[in-house]
Amino acid sequence: xxxxxxxxxxxxxxxxxxxxxxxxxxxxxxxxxxxxxxxxxxxxxxxxxxxxxxxxxxxxxxxxxxxxxxxxxxxxxxxxxxxxxxxxxxxxxxxxxxx
Numbered sequence: 001x002x003x004x005x006x007x008x009x010x011x012x013x014x015x016x017x018x019x020x021x022x023x024x025x026x027x028x029x030x031x032x033x034x035x036x037x038x039x040x041x042x043x044x045x046x047x048x049x050x051x052x053x054x055x056x057x058x059x060x061x062x063x064x065x066x067x068x069x070x071x072x073x074x075x076x077x078x079x080x081x082x083x084x085x086x087x088x089x090x091x092x093x094x095x096x097x098x099x
Contacts, residue, residue, distance in 0.1 A: 001027075001081065007090075018087040019051060025060075025070040025080030037090055051086035059083045 001022040007015045017037075023030055034048040060068040060080045069080030 010089075013091060013093045015090045015092065016087060017049060017051075017090050018085070021084045021086070022059075023056070023082045023084065025058075025068065025082055026078070030056075030082075030084060035088070037092070046092055047090055049088040049090055051088045053084055054086060056082035056084050 001024050003022065004018075004020040006018045008018075010016050017035070019035065021030060030053055032053060034050050036048050037046045038044065039046055056070070058068055058070040058080065059082070060070060060077075062068055062077060066077055067075040068077055069075055070082050071080070
């Protein structure tokens, strides 16, 4: 459905990468492939992050007494949205040599 990516510089060449993914609970499951950090100009891989998918949070806007497709595929309400929040440390020392 969508995603957000943010980063915070925590040192000279170190960045805390945060990835938030929104998944339709009627769709496919979230994969576990590593997140690749690539050089914008050359396309070469600088580093890869293994971000743990973690526990999803059901953010479907429904009344407390209603179920969602995230809770049960048999729910009569046909929608559901999960939010996954992942983060990891990217150390980019030597990245300038990949330009």
